[in-house]
Amino acid sequence: MTCFLCLxxxxxxxxxxxxxxxxxxxEDERQYVRWEGQAWITADELAAKHRLVMKEDAGVLAFGIEPRFAIGQRALLAQTPHGNVLWDCVSMVTDEAVAEIKRRGGLAAIAISHSHYYSVMVDWSEAFGGVPIYLHADDRQWIMRPHPSIVSWEGETKAINPALTLIRCGGHFTGGQVLHWKREGGDVVLAGDILQVTQTRRHVSFMYSYPNYIPLNxxxxxxxxxxxxxxxxxxxYGAWWNQNIIGDAKTALAISVARYLAAIA
Structure with a gap:
């Protein structure tokens, strides 16, 4: 028995x-099947050709896979005095990554913006003793590997701890969520691509489907x-390496919303 990964x-x-x-x-209209057809890979096959990298991204420890695999997102570690939370996930877990997180205080929970980044969330949870994985209940249909650690929360906000609050934004997915982090030195939002940081790194944008170019209304x-x-x-902090808005991000969001609405009017 194998837990196969979609290539x-x-x-x-x-x-x-x-x-x-x-x-x-x-097969959902927000994503697409490979031009060559559906294909699968095992964790061992993935590890034979790829590696998990850890590095600081604008002061936050991040994890990604090199060479790029699948959608190519990176995960972030939100470190708080009340426990650390892994934001979004990637499709590899390594002993080195687990050891580094434990060195920084361990992991209390996992939270993921939407299903495109669920990846091997269960493996990450089990690596830390089965910590809870917070997903919004509106997206439960996209859970491909059910597990007791998954918490399908309902409503508009959920406090994971005094420093971290999930916010259901919807948009890209009905249960699309971001993580608000009360952090010393300035609060931040870990956004995945629910709020997609643009290449200018001064704005965000919004889409129903990124690869298929379907905008949000x-x-x-x-x-x-x-x-x-x-x-x-x-x-x-966006979904990709170095794609972050650092400073005055709330104003950037307001400007981005206004220009998006003007563009589609």
Whole structure:
């Protein structure tokens, strides 16, 4: 029995004797099936050709896979006095990564913006004794490897600890969430691509599907703005290496919402 990974999106599926016949996440209109057709890979096969890298990204410890694998996102470690949380996930776990997180105080929980980054979230949880994985209940249909550690929370916000609060923004996915982090030196938002940091690193943008170029409608973007309005923050950390807005990020979000709505009007 093997927990196969989708080669295109990096999502790990429940254990089976043979690879699944399809990946619902890739068949969804927000993603896509490989041009060459659906394909699968095992964790050992992935480790034979790729490596997990750890490095600081604008002062936050981040994890990514090199050479690029699947969607190519990186994960972030939110370190707080109340416990550390891994934000988003990648499709590899290594002894070195586990040791480094333990050296920094261990891991209390995992939280993931949306299903494109679920990857091997269960493996990450089990590496730290089965810590909870916080996913919004509106996205439970996209969980391909069910596990007791998964917490499907409901509502609009959820405090993981006194420093970390999940905010349901919706948009890209109905349960799309970001993580607000009260941090010494200035609060931040870990956004995945629910708030997509643009190449200027001065704005964000919004899409229903990034690879298939389907924009969000005005109501969805206005809802994101309303969800973020009660929270103060200086920085936004996006889904990709070095793609962050450092300084005055709340103003950048407001400007970005206004110009997006004007563009689609």
């Amino acid at each position: 295109q999106c990096g999502t790990q599926f429940a254990a089976s004797e043979a690879p699944p016949k399809r990946c619902p996440i890739c 005005a109501r969805a973007v206005q809802r994101i703005a309303a969800a973020m309005d009660p929270f103060a923050f200086d920085d936004i």
